[in-house]
Amino acid sequence: xxxxxxxxxxxxxxxxxxxxxxxxxxxxxxxxxxxxxxxxxxxxxxxxxxxxxxxxxxxxxxxxxxxxxxxxxxxxxxxxxxxxxxxxxxxxxxxxxxxxxxxxxxxxxx
Amino acid sequence: xxxxxxxxxxxxxxxxxxxxxxxxxxxxxxxxxxxxxxxxxxxxxxxxxxxxxxxxxxxxxxxxxxxxxxxxxxxxxxxxxxxxxxxxxxxxxxxxxxxxxxxxxxxxxxxxxx
Numbered sequence: 001x002x003x004x005x006x007x008x009x010x011x012x013x014x015x016x017x018x019x020x021x022x023x024x025x026x027x028x029x030x031x032x033x034x035x036x037x038x039x040x041x042x043x044x045x046x047x048x049x050x051x052x053x054x055x056x057x058x059x060x061x062x063x064x065x066x067x068x069x070x071x072x073x074x075x076x077x078x079x080x081x082x083x084x085x086x087x088x089x090x091x092x093x094x095x096x097x098x099x100x101x102x103x104x105x106x107x108x109x110x
Numbered sequence: 111x112x113x114x115x116x117x118x119x120x121x122x123x124x125x126x127x128x129x130x131x132x133x134x135x136x137x138x139x140x141x142x143x144x145x146x147x148x149x150x151x152x153x154x155x156x157x158x159x160x161x162x163x164x165x166x167x168x169x170x171x172x173x174x175x176x177x178x179x180x181x182x183x184x185x186x187x188x189x190x191x192x193x194x195x196x197x198x199x200x201x202x203x204x205x206x207x208x209x210x211x212x213x214x215x216x217x218x219x220x221x222x223x224x
Contacts, residue, residue, distance in 0.1 A: 030209070032210040034210075034212055036213075041198075041217070041218075041220075042217050042218075043114070043200045043201075043202070043215025043216050043217050043218055044153065044200075044202075044213070044215050045215065046212040046213065046214060049210065049212055051210075085152075087152060092209040092210050093141075093158075093204070093206070093209045093210070093211065094166070094209060095209075097155050097166070097168055098143070098155045098213070099152075099154075099155065100145075100152030100153045100154075101152050102150075102151060102152050103152050
């Protein structure tokens with residue numbers, strides 16, 4: 001099981017770029033890194049997934065260094081609607097018990 | 111394309127009773143997982159079903175049981191409810207293959223045990 005460590009909370013302002021880093025020192029060779037976003041009273045929503053280097057989609061980028069012991073979720077120009085809890089999961093089906101942890105609570109201020 | 115749907119959205123039960131929660135997976139998905147989320151905590155994995163069999167289980171007592179039907183929908187049953195079972199119960203669907211298939215969640219069932 002690849003244990004992950006994330007900051008408990010972060011604050012930002014509208015229009016800024018936000019970077020949330022997740023540490024996963026014992027990541028296994030076959031593990032993927034997946035990030036989810038959760039709003040109050042809703043289920044988590046898949047944001048982005050990567051294995052190595054950089055992945056970008058329409059909402060975020062994921063940066064993974066060569067040693068894969070950490071990853072950084074980058075949210076460009078955040079808005080108030082990006083206020084949510086962000087979770088980092090590491091692993092693949094069958095190799096781990098999917099554990100979300102407490103995630104990072106991001107608050108975006110006007 | 112319907113996403114994951116769960117029913118009911120809210121439920122109030124009395125301690126000692128039994129409850130059944132239902133989940134329909136996202137179209138095309140064949141694997142269903144259930145999670146329990148207490149207030150202020152991350153989702154905790156209960157179990158996962160594929161081909162109508164429980165494939166993986168988290169650290170939950172036998173009071174928690176499930177079922178998957180041939181159409182891939184699933185039920186979560188909790189017997190002998192305790193006050194501590196009050197939580198948001200989330201269903202997530204995915205593909206069995208590839209192994210890194212992301213989870214797609216419903217909006218959950220809020221269970222209150224009094």
